[in-house]
Amino acid sequence: xxxxxxxxxxxxxxxxxxxxxxxxxxxxxxxxxxxxxxxxxxxxxxxxxxxxxxxxxxxxxxxxxxxxxxxxxxxxxxxxxxxxxxxxxxxxxxxxxxxxxxxxxxxxxxxxxxxxxxxxxxxxxxxxxxxxxxxxxxxxxxxxxxxxxxxxxxxxxxxxxxxxxxxxxxxxxxxxxxxxxxxxxxxxxxxxxxxxxxxxxxxxxxxxxxxxxxxxxxxxxxxxxxxxxxxxxxxxxxxxxxxxxxxxxxxxxxxxxxxxxxxxxxxxxxxxxxxxxxxxxxxxxxxxxxxxxxxxxxxxxxxxxxxxxxxxxxxxxxxxxxxxxxxxxxxxxxxxxxxxxxxxxxxxxxxxxxxxxxxxxxxxxxxxxxxxxxxxxxxxxxxxxxxxxxxxxxxxxxxxxxxxxxxxxxxxxxxxxxxxxxxxx
Amino acid sequence: xxxxxxxxxxxxxxxxxxxxxxxxxxxxxxxxxxxxxxxxxxxxxxxxxxxxxxxxxxxxxxxxxxxxxxxxxxxxxxxxxxxxxxxxxxxxxxxxxxxxxxxxxxxxxxxxxxxxxxxxxxxxxxxxxxxxxxxxxxxxxxxxxxxxxxxxxxxxxxxxxxxxxxxxxxxxxxxxxxxxxxxxxxxxxxxxxxxxxxxxxxxxxxxxxxxxxxxxxxxxxxxxxxxxxxxxxxxxxxxxxxxxxxxxxxxxxxxxxxxxxxxxxxxxxxxxxxxxxxxxxxxxxxxxxxxxxxxxxxxxxxxxxxxxxxxxxxxxxxxxxxxxxxxxxxxxxxxxxxxxxxxxxxxxxxxxxxxxxxxxxxxxxxxxxxxxxxxxxxxxxxxxxxxxxxxxxxxxxxxxxxxxxxxxxxxxxxxxxxxxxxxxx
Numbered sequence: 001x002x003x004x005x006x007x008x009x010x011x012x013x014x015x016x017x018x019x020x021x022x023x024x025x026x027x028x029x030x031x032x033x034x035x036x037x038x039x040x041x042x043x044x045x046x047x048x049x050x051x052x053x054x055x056x057x058x059x060x061x062x063x064x065x066x067x068x069x070x071x072x073x074x075x076x077x078x079x080x081x082x083x084x085x086x087x088x089x090x091x092x093x094x095x096x097x098x099x100x101x102x103x104x105x106x107x108x109x110x111x112x113x114x115x116x117x118x119x120x121x122x123x124x125x126x127x128x129x130x131x132x133x134x135x136x137x138x139x140x141x142x143x144x145x146x147x148x149x150x151x152x153x154x155x156x157x158x159x160x161x162x163x164x165x166x167x168x169x170x171x172x173x174x175x176x177x178x179x180x181x182x183x184x185x186x187x188x189x190x191x192x193x194x195x196x197x198x199x200x201x202x203x204x205x206x207x208x209x210x211x212x213x214x215x216x217x218x219x220x221x222x223x224x225x226x227x228x229x230x231x232x233x234x235x236x237x238x239x240x241x242x243x244x245x246x247x248x249x250x251x252x253x254x255x256x257x258x259x260x261x262x263x264x265x266x267x268x269x270x271x272x273x274x275x276x277x278x279x280x281x282x283x284x285x286x287x288x289x290x291x292x293x294x295x296x297x298x299x300x301x302x303x304x305x306x307x308x309x310x311x312x313x314x315x316x317x318x319x320x321x322x323x324x325x326x327x328x329x330x331x332x333x334x335x336x337x338x339x340x341x342x343x344x345x346x347x348x349x350x351x352x353x354x355x356x357x358x359x360x361x362x363x364x365x366x367x368x369x370x371x372x373x374x375x376x377x378x379x380x381x382x383x384x385x386x387x388x389x390x391x392x393x394x395x396x397x398x399x400x401x402x403x404x405x406x407x408x409x410x411x412x413x414x415x416x417x418x419x420x421x422x423x424x425x
Numbered sequence: 426x427x428x429x430x431x432x433x434x435x436x437x438x439x440x441x442x443x444x445x446x447x448x449x450x451x452x453x454x455x456x457x458x459x460x461x462x463x464x465x466x467x468x469x470x471x472x473x474x475x476x477x478x479x480x481x482x483x484x485x486x487x488x489x490x491x492x493x494x495x496x497x498x499x500x501x502x503x504x505x506x507x508x509x510x511x512x513x514x515x516x517x518x519x520x521x522x523x524x525x526x527x528x529x530x531x532x533x534x535x536x537x538x539x540x541x542x543x544x545x546x547x548x549x550x551x552x553x554x555x556x557x558x559x560x561x562x563x564x565x566x567x568x569x570x571x572x573x574x575x576x577x578x579x580x581x582x583x584x585x586x587x588x589x590x591x592x593x594x595x596x597x598x599x600x601x602x603x604x605x606x607x608x609x610x611x612x613x614x615x616x617x618x619x620x621x622x623x624x625x626x627x628x629x630x631x632x633x634x635x636x637x638x639x640x641x642x643x644x645x646x647x648x649x650x651x652x653x654x655x656x657x658x659x660x661x662x663x664x665x666x667x668x669x670x671x672x673x674x675x676x677x678x679x680x681x682x683x684x685x686x687x688x689x690x691x692x693x694x695x696x697x698x699x700x701x702x703x704x705x706x707x708x709x710x711x712x713x714x715x716x717x718x719x720x721x722x723x724x725x726x727x728x729x730x731x732x733x734x735x736x737x738x739x740x741x742x743x744x745x746x747x748x749x750x751x752x753x754x755x756x757x758x759x760x761x762x763x764x765x766x767x768x769x770x771x772x773x774x775x776x777x778x779x780x781x782x783x784x785x786x787x788x789x790x791x792x793x794x795x796x797x798x799x800x801x802x803x804x805x806x807x808x809x810x811x812x813x814x815x816x817x818x819x820x821x822x823x824x825x826x827x828x829x830x831x832x833x834x835x836x837x838x839x840x841x842x843x844x845x846x847x848x849x850x
Contacts, residue, residue, distance in 0.1 A: 001426075005607040006585040008578065010618030012606070013642060017620065021637035023627050030623070055585070068610040074618075076641070114627050121621075125581035126588055153433065156550035157737040159587035160431040160480070163551055181437070182430040185493040193435030193499075195442065196546075198455075198744035201752040202448050202539050212446035216501070217438060228755050302737060311731045312582040319623035327626040330653050 003055040004065055004086075007122045009074050015115050016079040024115035029321035029340045032094075032108035032128060034101065038136070038310030040414040043405060044101040045139050045398060047169045048131030049094055049108070050391065052124055053384050059123065061086055088116055092379035095343075096389050098172055098398035099374060100405065101132075102356060104421040106341045107315065109375065114322075121317040129315050130162060131169045133307035137284070138173035139398065140308065141300055143410050144288040149297045151192055153179040153279065154305035166305040172395050175304075176297075187391055194249075200227040210240040220246035222277055225262075226253065234262055238269045247275035247296065255280065256293040263294035283308045284412050326360075337423060343374040345419075353404045356421045365424070428480040429490055429511075432547045434499050440540050441504040449540035454746035454765045457519075457533035457553060459526065463561070463735030465839040468830060469526040470564050470823060472594045473556030474519055474533070475816065478809050480548055486511055513541055517804035520768075521814050523597055523823035524799060525830065526557075527781055529846040531766045532740065534800065539747075546742040554738045555587060556594045562709070562733035563598035564823065566725055568835050569713040574722045576617055578604040578704065579730035591730040597820050600729075601722075612816055619674075625652040635665040645671035647702055650687075651678065659687055663694045672700035672721065680705065681718040688719035708733045709837050751785075762848060768799040770844075778829045781846045790849070 018024035037044055061069070061083040069075045075083065090112025101107050108124065110117050141150055152170040155163035155178075167183030177190040184191035195213055203209035210223055219241050225233030225248045234248055248266070250258050255278045266274045278290065279299030287298055319327060326338030339360050346354045347370040356374070359365045364373060377385050389397065402410070409418020443449035462469050486494070486508040494500045500508065515537025526532050533549065535542045566575055577595040580588035592608030602615040609616035620638055628634035635648055644666050650658030650673045659673055673691070675683050680703040691699045703715065704724030712723055744752060751763030764785050771779045772795040781799070784790045789798060802810050814822065827835070834843020 003585070005610055006580070006588065007606050008580055008604040008618055009606055009609075009616045010604065010620055013618055014620050014624045017624065017638045017641035018627065020641045021628075021633075023637065026627060028627065065610075069606070072606070072609050072616050074606065074616065114623075118623060121623075122581050122588075123585060126583065126585035129582055130584040130587070155431070155433055156547050156742075157554055157739075158551065159555040159584060159590055160428070160548060160551035161586035162555070162584035163431065163547075165584055179433040179435065181432050181434055181494070181497070181499065184434075184497050185430055185490075191434045191497050191499065193433055193438055195435055195439050197754045198539075198543060198546075199439045199442065201744045201754065202443065202451060202453065202747055203446075208446075212448065213442045216442035216445045302739075306736045311736045312727060314582075314727075317581075319626045322627055329622045329626065 001058070002060055002062060002065060003058045003123060004061050005068065006126065007119065009072070011119050011121055012069060012074040012079070014118055016075050018114055019079055019082055024113060026114050026323050028112065028114045028117050028319055030110040030117050030121070030317055031106050031320045031341065032124060032315050032317050033104055033106055034313060034315045036103050036314065037417060038133065038307070038314065041136055041310065042409045042411065042415055042418045043136070044132055044313060045135040045173060046095045046099045046101050046107055046132055047097055047135035047172050048127040048165070049097045049378065050388065050394070051131060051165060051168070052127045053378060053388065055123055055127065056088060056120070056379070057384070059088065059120070082115070086116070086119070087382055088112065088120065089382035090116055090379070091381065093375040094378050095374050096376050096394060096397060098394035098401065100401050102417045102419060102421045104358065104423070105356060106343050106358065106375065109340060125315060125317050129313045131165055132313040132315065133310055134166045134169035134304065135173045136313065137308035137310065138170040138175060138304050139402065140284040140412060141287055141304065142174035143402065144284040144412060145298055146291065148295065149176040151175065151177045151179065151297060151299045152304050153299045154301035155180045157302040158305040163305060168391065170304050172391060172398060174395065174399060194222045195224050197224065197227045200224065206233060207236050207240060210237050214241050219244050222247040222249050224249045224251060226250050230258060230262065231265060234265050235269070238266070238271050238274070243270040243274070245271055245274045247277050249277040249279060249299070251280045256290055259290070259293040259295050288412060344371050345374055346371050347404060351404055352406055353419050355419050357424050358421060359424045426483070427485055427487060427490060428483045428548060429486050430493070431551065432544065434497070436544050436546055437494060437499040437504070439543055441500050443539055444504055444507055449538060451539050452748050453537065453539045453542055453744055455535040455542050455546070455742055456531050456745045456766065457549060457740050457742050458529055458531055459738060459740045461528050461739070462842060463558065463732070463739065466561055466735065467834045467836065467840055467843045468561070469557055469738060470560040470598060471520045471524045471526050471532055471557055472522055472560035472597050473552040473590070474522045474803065475813065475819070476556060476590060476593070477549055477552045478803060478813065480552065481513060481545070481804070482809070484513065484545070484548065507540070511541070511544070512807055513537065513545065514807035515541055515804070516806065518800040519803050520799050521801050521819060521822060523819035523826065525826050527842045527844060527846045529783065529848070530781060531768050531783065531800065534765060550740060550742050554740050556590055557738040557740065558732035558735055559591045559594035559729065560598045561738065562735065563595040563600060563729050564827065565709040565733065565837060566712055566729065567599035568827070569709045569837060570723055571716065573720065574601040576600065576602045576604065576722060576724045577729050578724045579726035580605045582727040583730040588730060593816065595729050597816060597823065599820065599824060619647045620649050622649065622652045625649065631658060632661050632665060635662050639666050644669050647672040647674050649674045649676060651675050655683060655687065656690060659690050660694070663691070663696050663699070668695040668699070670696055670699045672702050674702040674704060674724070676705045680720070681715055684715070684718040684720050713837060769796050770799055771796050772829065776829055777831055778844050780844050782849050783846060784849045
């Protein structure tokens, strides 16, 4: 499917107006940035860039799209003719996926004629705002879980395609697996799952259900033990599978208390290697509260796919330069800084990030020994650069980036951004 | 694209286990319901059913899907062979789109063998949870806006496909148009839009921008007047377009104060019929607060597509009956009522809804003169019934349904559900 109609009507009317008065050919720079981080967030995680580049490759107006645009009154005949051959032919630079961002960070820079570049606004923001919000929330859960694995299982709580993108963003942020099969197929993310309460209820007894699961999935499987009574469920699971059972899952109740009871019971039954997986409305705070409980893995759902209270990242796509001249809206409350920008993150010799410095223009500023340019080339003359990082590389990038921020920046509680962004004049 | 992999891994492992022990053939009833309404909501709006039925038609496992499932270890060879010919062949009944729901309402009832019906859980919940959350939030904005038109313009704040579904849900809830072009093409929803700040910034002067827009879009267009100074912007807009200008849009600042100023200025310039459109972080409360301001239309974005604080409806898909026997999980806090259910809403002779009565079983209870059965047939023997309501009919259904609930149920403030749901024993 083409992606060109995943776009706001006004991008097309602006194009039509600009083609008519000639301004569509002006060379422009658009910038994606966030004015602020969502509440309680001390850092943001850039995510979605890879998906955006995929979608850009399918961003074209075929006969069906053009027919619709004419019938909707969005474009005139001249604009439709111009769109017929449209392919973005400009340049895009941006923070790599898995990079941290802060208020004002120039996350994406799109250069091209106004006509070419304005059309990408909606698609770029849809993808980056969604995926970055999910990845940011997911990264906080990864921090809270410390070294314990996290499984993303929120597909049923969000739009069916947003679920696939959420699984990708959570994996980028450090989750170890997802329940979403399409995310497995499309992005190679490990998928996992065993059974729900329905499987137990289907059978005449819990024991029959466990026996059926064991026969099909083997002793390494995870048995869901809280359909009826958890203590009885664990006893039955070990009776059926023996002490080599892979894991039990508890999906309701006071998970901290129940995990302790389950661990004692499993150990007493000789199932000392049987792991305990907990799930059920877990967010970063609930995960942190379980740090001292004998939990071996977490399943997180709703909170991941809804961004744990911040379902969108609030990034904007702003025109910052026209034919080399900086431009900015001047109304109150939304002051933006015009002009193309270059971003550098500065680090202490120990590797801890100090701040982010934004300079005007495209020239690389003088870099200290521990400074790093934050944008990388993504698209040149409309063609995706071949060196774009893979999802695994981005996941690794974020893992390393989280180590660099000062310890208070990793706190789950509300506070200032982990590092400050300064505009060098 | 097929929709079968928009599914949690464990639906497939449950199927594999149930095929092996023979329980997959048991006749089952699954039910979709919400245990509670999202915070502050006094009613829920059912939305997404039409999209679910569309997706169900594409729910099949082709060679590519089966290859993936085998490689991911989700299914064995026997299960893959069973899936090869899978088409849901059971029955589905449900609340029509645009119907109100309350805690415990049996929103969707799926009947079929366990194997056939369990596979639909994730897809059904993804679609219904997302679309119902958006429609519920949107309906509250429609109530707050009273008779003034609302334009949905939130695409850039949510996943690119969730944006299309959100536009549909908002239109169902009573919004008059959307900015999302794909929603226009796919669902026939009116699309609208004119220009963003970028268009003004692109030009050397605001006047040149307005002249360019006027030339392309005509005098009926909407001019965005807050890029620089609003008073100057309105003066320039009328100077360029004359007093017949269609509308001005204000996207920032104190919209109530600015709308009054703009109205005075427009009237003084003779532009008494020029409408005022306001936008910028509007939710139902901000819209309600503008009731006395001279506003002609609202544009709402982020708050609509994120469900205004409740991005998911929290519906669940539960096995409630196996071969005629009611079943239910018995753990604390999540007590569910087993058995297939029939739902009736009762009304006063004046048309005001009194309550919802749920009876056990499929038999139609005795209906009073003002009682109404809430479920309608949606799928029979795997085939969509031809009488399914259209989007416009569902929109009309909701408009009428909102009139029936007691006035306190329309309040935006937190409170009890607008009507109670009683289980008749």
